[in-house]
Amino acid sequence: MSAHTPHELHDEFPQDEALLRRLKQENPHFRKLSDRYHEVNRAVHRIETEVEPASDEHAEELKKQRLSLVDEISGLLAKARAAAG
Numbered sequence: 001m002s003a004h005t006p007h008e009l010h011d012e013f014p015q016d017e018a019l020l021r022r023l024k025q026e027n028p029h030f031r032k033l034s035d036r037y038h039e040v041n042r043a044v045h046r047i048e049t050e051v052e053p054a055s056d057e058h059a060e061e062l063k064k065q066r067l068s069l070v071d072e073i074s075g076l077l078a079k080a081r082a083a084a085g
């Protein structure tokens with residue numbers, strides 16, 4: 001069994017689970033980012049669990065993409081929290 005676990009958005013932002021759902025429904029840009037994050041995250045997980053082979057460079061590039069998406073999603077969540085509060 002692998003020690004690698006997927007980094008789902010609800011795991012990354014457990015305090016914002018309801019907000020994640022709402023933004024996915026109401027904000028097309030957020031939905032696109034969320035879908036892209038899920039796609040990249042799954043690719044990273046497949047590589048880390050050795051289901052899919054990849055070069056170290058490709059794996060690192062995917063991890064950088066995932067981090068960039070998390071940063072952008074985090075910013076949108078912060079704006080939505082500020083607007084609600």
